[in-house]
Amino acid sequence: xxxxWCMACGDDTGKGKCGFGGRDDTENGDRTAKGGINKDRLDPxxxxxxxxxxxxxxxxxxxxxxxLEAEELKNIFIPMFGLVKRYQASFGFVIDDxxxxxxxxxxxxxxxxxxxxxxxGTANAPSNYILxxxxxxEKHRHRLTTENGVDMISELDNITVxxxxxxxxxxxxxxxxxxxLCKDKSTIFxxxxxxxxxxxxxxxxxxxxxxxxxDLRLFLQEPLCTGRIKGASGDRIKRDVxxxxxxxxxEGTGGTIYRFNTAELGDIIxxxxxxxxxxxxxxxxxxxLYTMDDNSMLFPVDKMxxxxxxxxxxxxxxxxxxxxxxxxxxxxSVNTSVLFESPDKVVITVLKPTAGMYKLIRxxxxxxxxxxxxxxxxxxxxxxxxxxxxxxxxxVSGNPIEGGRYTxxxxxxxLPVGMNASSVRLKTRNSTTNYLNLIQVPGDFDSTxxxxxxxxxxxxxLSEYN
Numbered sequence: 001x002x003x004x005w006c007m008a009c010g011d012d013t014g015k016g017k018c019g020f021g022g023r024d025d026t027e028n029g030d031r032t033a034k035g036g037i038n039k040d041r042l043d044p045x046x047x048x049x050x051x052x053x054x055x056x057x058x059x060x061x062x063x064x065x066x067x068l069e070a071e072e073l074k075n076i077f078i079p080m081f082g083l084v085k086r087y088q089a090s091f092g093f094v095i096d097d098x099x100x101x102x103x104x105x106x107x108x109x110x111x112x113x114x115x116x117x118x119x120x121g122t123a124n125a126p127s128n129y130i131l132x133x134x135x136x137x138e139k140h141r142h143r144l145t146t147e148n149g150v151d152m153i154s155e156l157d158n159i160t161v162x163x164x165x166x167x168x169x170x171x172x173x174x175x176x177x178x179x180x181l182c183k184d185k186s187t188i189f190x191x192x193x194x195x196x197x198x199x200x201x202x203x204x205x206x207x208x209x210x211x212x213x214x215d216l217r218l219f220l221q222e223p224l225c226t227g228r229i230k231g232a233s234g235d236r237i238k239r240d241v242x243x244x245x246x247x248x249x250x251e252g253t254g255g256t257i258y259r260f261n262t263a264e265l266g267d268i269i270x271x272x273x274x275x276x277x278x279x280x281x282x283x284x285x286x287x288x289l290y291t292m293d294d295n296s297m298l299f300p301v302d303k304m305x306x307x308x309x310x311x312x313x314x315x316x317x318x319x320x321x322x323x324x325x326x327x328x329x330x331x332x333s334v335n336t337s338v339l340f341e342s343p344d345k346v347v348i349t350v351l352k353p354t355a356g357m358y359k360l361i362r363x364x365x366x367x368x369x370x371x372x373x374x375x376x377x378x379x380x381x382x383x384x385x386x387x388x389x390x391x392x393x394x395x396v397s398g399n400p401i402e403g404g405r406y407t408x409x410x411x412x413x414x415l416p417v418g419m420n421a422s423s424v425r426l427k428t429r430n431s432t433t434n435y436l437n438l439i440q441v442p443g444d445f446d447s448t449x450x451x452x453x454x455x456x457x458x459x460x461x462l463s464e465y466n
Contacts (some may be wrong), residue, residue, distance in 0.1 A: 090186035091115070091126045092178040093156065096171070097133040098163045100225055101193055105161050107262050108191045111219075111269045112156045115189065117309060117339055118375070120149040120349060130181045131155055134174030135163050136197060142177060150337050157340065167225040171196035172205050172245065175216075179208040186214055193221035199245035206252035216255030217272065218246050219265070282374050284308065289368040296361045297370070301326075301353045305374040308350040309339070310360060314368040315346040322363060323348065326356025380412045380421075407452045410438065421449055 093112050095101075101108070119125045129152035131143040144155045171192055178188050196202070209216055224243050250257050258268050285299045301308055315321050318338045323331045331350065340347035350358075362368060384400055385393040385407045393407055400406050412421045426434045438449035 089126060089183035090128050090130055090181075091119075091152075092130040092132065092182045092186060092188035093152075094132045094134065094174045094178045094188060094190040095159060096135070096169055096174075096192035096194060097159055097161050098135050098169055098194070099161050100167060102161045104193065104221055104262050104265075105159065107265050108219075109156050109159055111191075111265050112189065113153050113340060114266070114269050115272075116149050116153050116156070117347065117349065120307060120339075120351075120375075124375075125149060126186070127183065130178060132174050132178045132181070133159065134170045136169045138163075139170040139173035139198075140177040142181065145181060150339065153339050167193075168195035168197040168199075170198050172198040172201035175205045175249075176201065176208060179205070179212060179214055182212065182214060184212045186212070187217065188214055189217050189219065191219045191221075192224075194225050195243045196245040202245045202248045203252075205249050209249070209253040209255070214253070214255075216250065216253050218250060218255060218257045219268070220246060220257060220259050222259040222261055282376055284372040284374050285370070286372070287370050289314075289362055289370065291365055291367055295363070295365075296324075296359050298357055298359050299372050300357055301350075301355055301374065303355040304376045304378055305353060305355075306376060308353050308358075308372065308374045310348045310350070311371045311373075312346045312348075312368055313344060313370075314366050315362075316343055316364065316366065317341060318346050318348070320362065320364040320366070321346050321348060322361040323350060324359035324361060326354060326358060330361075378412065378414050378416075380410055382408060382410045382424075384408055403454060405452065405454050407450055410449045412447045412449070415447055421447070424451065 095108060095112070097105070116129065128145060128147045129149060130145050131152065132140055133143060134140045143159075144152065146152055146155075169192065171190075171194070175188070175190060178190075182188060208214075220243070246257055249255060258272075260268055282305070284301070285297075287297055289295070289297065310321070310323065312321055318341055323336060325331050325335075335350060335352075337349045337351060338346065339349050360370065360372070384396040386396055386400075386404065387407070388394050396406065408424070410421065410424065415421065421438055423435050423437050426436060436451050436453055438451055441448040441450060
């Protein structure tokens with residue numbers, strides 16, 4: 001309450017409080033308080049600010065309407081977008097490295113490297129990375145704790161399997177060690193193809209995870225192994241009830257189980273990355289360079305990009321890939337990092353790039369498939385809704401129907417000061433582009449927008465900023 005509304009707090013009252021005003025305001029020496037805050041009547045004798053009462057009433061009513069609108073929109077936005085963001089304290093990787101993992105260990109390594117690469121050099125990078133492996137008879141092995149994502153990528157790339165191909169393994173021990181090493185509110189990614197040999201320790205894991213509020217993501221090869229049948233050739237057989245420990249852990253912690261086969265793991269990781277990382281991965285360009293094509297290609301980088309990842313399938317080594325800066329010089333290891341190198345694939349990241357036009361140069365003559373992506377602190381999510389008979393807006397699954405009327409909601413994260421979302425660009429299959437103005441949602445969600453329109457065709461939705 002400001003001084004204008006508290007003039008009854010003078011020295012003559014001796015009460016140390018603001019006067020309310022009116023005949024019942026006996027706390028102020030049985031007198032009408034000067035400048036009191038009485039709102040019960042329009043008589044200026046008792047209500048000195050009577051001329052502002054209706055303004056206050058309409059202001060309060062409008063604020064209530066805005067609040068109720070925001071509360072209604074929360075019922076839409078939170079289930080659709082998962083608006084609660086997590087501070088990524090640590091990333092923990094827990095990996096089964098027994099011999100039975102041999103057929104999938106390369107895909108698991110790649111999945112963990114992709115997770116690390118996606119956040120490297122961005123606001124979503126964790127404060128540190130932790131790698132724990134588990135085996136049998138070795139219960140767990142703490143391989144690395146580091147703040148350097150590139151060092152973690154190198155260590156992940158060096159994981160090999162060892163030991164027998166039998167099942168089950170000391171999975172709970174591996175999880176316990178990772179939770180012990182991680183900071184509060186961290187995310188742990190766990191990979192195995194076997195039931196837990198130490199399933200009886202599941203409650204210890206649950207208690208530790210809940211104590212530190214860990215976001216637990218369990219990846220289970222489907223089907224889980226149960227060991228080898230006598231005389232069998234080594235093929236997998238269906239999992240036994242020993243896998244129940246993973247279900248108990250996720251139920252007790254609010255974690256998630258992902259059951260996958262080898263081909264699905266990459267797609268699952270991409271979906272999870274979009275779900276838990278508010279920073280967006282923007283595709284800058286995708287191109288094929290055939291042997292007869294020119295050996296260079298240009299690609300733009302703007303000031304919003306935190307790092308650029310160049311994935312070249314077809315390059316024999318990093319020596320076949322050069323990146324030229326906007327200043328015309330070939331970039332060196334000072335400004336680039338080779339995240340991954342194999343006889344047929346090279347991944348290079350340009351950290352903290354300068355805005356401008358870059359050039360990717362092929363020094364050999366092999367055919368390339370190139371994907372250039374970038375991290376940006378700005379991200380957005382969208383949802384298409386339609387009105388039901390009861391007036392509620394329901395999220396549309398799949399493509400909207402041509403000619404239907406829909407309300408589109410957008411939540412834009414991490415907009416810099418002075419930048420605002422103004423319109424959305426709808427691009428149809430026949431390349432027709434329409435720009436539609438966005439309306440900002442009132443209330444707490446100052447980065448949430450919507451528009452209502454009749455869609456003439458389904459299309460890809462892209463945000464435009466000014």
